[in-house]
Amino acid sequence: MKKKLSITLAAVLSSVLLLSACSTSGNTANSGNSSAGNSGSKEKVHLTFSTWGDVNSSSSEQKLADEFNASHPNIEVKFEPVPGDGYATKLTTSLASGTAPDVFLIGEGDFYSYVDKGVVEPLDDYVAKDTSFDLKMYQQDLIDMERINDKLYYLPKDFNPLALWYNKRIFDEAGIAYPSDEWTWDDLIATAQKLTKQEKGKYTQFGFNAGTWEYPIYTYLWAYGTDIANEEGTKAEGFMNSEKTVSAIQKYVDLSTGPNRVSPTPQDTETMGGDSSMFMTDKLAMMVTGRWIKSDLDKSNVEYGSALIPKGPDGDRASIIAAAGWAMNSKTKHKEEAFELMKWLSGTDAQKLRSKDGLVLPATTAELEEVKATEEKDKPVIEMMSYARKPVTMRSANGPIFKDAFTQALEKILVGKMDVKSALDEAAKTADSKIK
Numbered sequence: 001m002k003k004k005l006s007i008t009l010a011a012v013l014s015s016v017l018l019l020s021a022c023s024t025s026g027n028t029a030n031s032g033n034s035s036a037g038n039s040g041s042k043e044k045v046h047l048t049f050s051t052w053g054d055v056n057s058s059s060s061e062q063k064l065a066d067e068f069n070a071s072h073p074n075i076e077v078k079f080e081p082v083p084g085d086g087y088a089t090k091l092t093t094s095l096a097s098g099t100a101p102d103v104f105l106i107g108e109g110d111f112y113s114y115v116d117k118g119v120v121e122p123l124d125d126y127v128a129k130d131t132s133f134d135l136k137m138y139q140q141d142l143i144d145m146e147r148i149n150d151k152l153y154y155l156p157k158d159f160n161p162l163a164l165w166y167n168k169r170i171f172d173e174a175g176i177a178y179p180s181d182e183w184t185w186d187d188l189i190a191t192a193q194k195l196t197k198q199e200k201g202k203y204t205q206f207g208f209n210a211g212t213w214e215y216p217i218y219t220y221l222w223a224y225g226t227d228i229a230n231e232e233g234t235k236a237e238g239f240m241n242s243e244k245t246v247s248a249i250q251k252y253v254d255l256s257t258g259p260n261r262v263s264p265t266p267q268d269t270e271t272m273g274g275d276s277s278m279f280m281t282d283k284l285a286m287m288v289t290g291r292w293i294k295s296d297l298d299k300s301n302v303e304y305g306s307a308l309i310p311k312g313p314d315g316d317r318a319s320i321i322a323a324a325g326w327a328m329n330s331k332t333k334h335k336e337e338a339f340e341l342m343k344w345l346s347g348t349d350a351q352k353l354r355s356k357d358g359l360v361l362p363a364t365t366a367e368l369e370e371v372k373a374t375e376e377k378d379k380p381v382i383e384m385m386s387y388a389r390k391p392v393t394m395r396s397a398n399g400p401i402f403k404d405a406f407t408q409a410l411e412k413i414l415v416g417k418m419d420v421k422s423a424l425d426e427a428a429k430t431a432d433s434k435i436k
Contacts, residue, residue, distance in 0.1 A: 044073075045337045049103035049326075049345065050080045052087035060353045061345075068344050075337050095119050095329070102332040103341050105157060108145060108323045109393045115148045116397040121328040122151045126339040133343055137364050141388060146325050154325025155346040156363035158354050160290040161384040162215060162319045164188075164310065168303040170195055170205065170285040179286070179307035181380075185223060188286065188310045189255065192262035195285040203268070209275045209287040210255035210263035212410055214403060215320050216288035217252065218391050223312030224248040228406045229431075233396025236431035240406060241424040250420045253413055266414065279304070290322045291381050295359050306380045309387070319384040320391055323363075398435050405431040 051061055065079040080101060082090050088110075094100035106114055114120045127133060135143055138156055146154035164179055171178055174195055179188070192207025221227055226244035229236055239245065256263035264284070269275055276293060278284035280300040288309055297304050311317045326342045328335065344350065351362035355371065361382065362368050372382055393399030409427035412418040418426070 045075045045334050046078070047075060047103065047332075047334060047337055047341055048078045048080050048101040049105075049341060050082060050087075050091065050101040051105040052082050052084075060350075063353065064345060064350055067349075068341065072340070075340070077341060095331075098331060100329050100331070102329050102334060102338045103326055103345070104329065105324050106154065106327050108321070108325070109391070109399075111146065111154060111325065111394060112148060112397045112399055114327060115153050119330055120153050121330040121332075121335060121338075122153055123155070123328065123339065123342075124152050126336070127152065130339075130343075137348070137366070138346075139363055139365055139368065139385075141321065141385065142323055142363050145321065145323060145390070145394065154327055155342050157324040157326055157346060158351070158360035158363055159321050159323035160292055160360055161321050161381055161388055162219060162288055162290055162309065163378075163381040163384045164286060164288055164307045165279070165293060166286045166305055166307060167279055167282060167284065168305050169282055172303075178305060179310070181308050183307070183310040185220065185310045185312060189262065192255070192286065193260070196262045203264070205283055205285070206264050206268075206278070207262040207285045208255065209269065209278070209284055210252055211269065211275060211287075212266055212407070212414070214407060215322070215391065217410075218389075219288065219309050219318045219320060220252060221245060221248055222318035222389055223310065223316050225312060225314060225316060227392070229392040229395075229398075229402045231395065233392050233398050233402065234435065236402055236405065236428040236435075238428075240402070240409075240428040240431065241421070246421050246424055249410075249413070249424065253410075253420060257414070291361065291378060292322075292359055294378070298358075306378050308380050308384060317387045318389050319387045321385065321388040398431075401431050401434045405434075 049061075049065070059079075059081070061081065062079050065077045068077050069075070091100060091104060100119075106120075127135060135152075139159070142156045142159055143152070146152060146156065166179055168178065176191060176194060179191075188208060195205065195207035196203070197205040218228075224244060224247075226239070226242055226248055228240040228245065230239055255261060256265050264272065264275075264278070269278065272278045272283060273281075275284060275287050275289075276296050279287060279293075280297065280302045282302070309317060309319055326345050328338045328342060332338050346363065348364055348367065351364045351367045354360055355362040355367065358378070361371060368382075372379075375382060391399070392402045405427040406424075409418075409423040412423045413420055417423075
């Protein structure tokens with residue numbers, strides 16, 4: 001899921017069950033639909049599904065909706081996309097009022113939050129009854145991601161592992177070799193120092209973006225053998241504030257602070273139009289992000305490449321698979337038909353349609369193998385799948401607590417309000433107290 005849409009919904013979702021209880025029993029998803037739309041009914045069933053982003057009539061999802069309607073005469077599907085960053089707010093509000101779509105898209109960082117509040121339907125029974133549908137068609141890692149507490153709640157739309165992206169023109173002009181598979185984080189930092197420029201005391205080019213988005217930071221921490229929580233996602237003390245974490249975060253923060261910094265501050269990034277804009281205008285040499293950035297890069301004249309995220313001092317390398325999954329509204333009146341739509345939206349034809357422009361990777365095994373056979377430029381991005389790990393938001397329902405505490409600590413550190421150890425000690429204490 002794009003970082004700007006990878007949102008934590010625990011707080012806003014806490015109102016969903018209360019508000020749902022206040023609504024009438026008939027005011028469920030698509031309450032205007034006839035209850036006679038179940039399998040075997042002659043009356044047409046009306047369904048809606050929603051995503052964030054593209055709202056034009058030629059979008060992949062609209063094409064899939066049109067094709068579904070043409071091949072399912074007893075079901076009529078309406079695609080209702082939500083542009084911009086308002087998706088989470090609109091979705092949670094509609095879930096609370098009982099007017100949410102029958103099927104909707106969720107990003108991996110919020111998988112647990114929706115399951116924890118009981119607003120998405122478990123799919124195991126539907127899969128078991130449908131002999132024509134086989135989960136083995138998908139990448140096993142993606143199916144594992146979409147199982148929460150041993151139950152399947154999502155079907156994969158697409159995915160993108162994080163990788164290191166670099167500006168070839170900046171490297172070429174400096175006469176420096178491109179990042180290699182053997183690079184460590186120390187190699188990256190040393191190279192970033194060579195690629196950072198100042199003119200008359202003002203930074204005009206940065207070697208690396210050590211931003212505040214938590215996903216790249218997680219990959220960095222894992223490479224250094226540490227994390228912000230235990231594997232079960234139940235404890236922060238001794239993890240978020242461990243000696244390894246404090247040391248690694250201090251080194252990371254130093255990249256964007258002090259006289260020898262190699263990274264823009266959050267304020268620099270905002271002033272310069274964002275990391276993607278800086279990258280495309282030759283003001284940023286390297287950044288860790290997902291493959292969705294190709295959409296902007298390919299529209300510009302930037303010369304770019306991708307590489308494996310560097311290894312840590314002990315040879316550890318890590319990435320995160322940013323993915324999106326289709327969920328069924330647990331309140332929908334037409335669950336069998338909604339599952340039919342989910343299969344269509346995550347099926348082979350849908351995977352091919354979305355991945356043909358190269359912005360996302362297909363979730364199905366056969367289609368991904370086809371991409372692997374022809375992909376050269378972004379081959380390292382696909383290879384990063386082998387190093388993917390689950391962030392704490394995908395390991396327990398407490399994930400948002402850890403994320404928020406860590407993010408707030410990082411903000412205090414970057415503005416000079418607290419030193420690294422004090423901020424992480426406070427964050428660990430806050431997270432554990434909230435969990436208890």
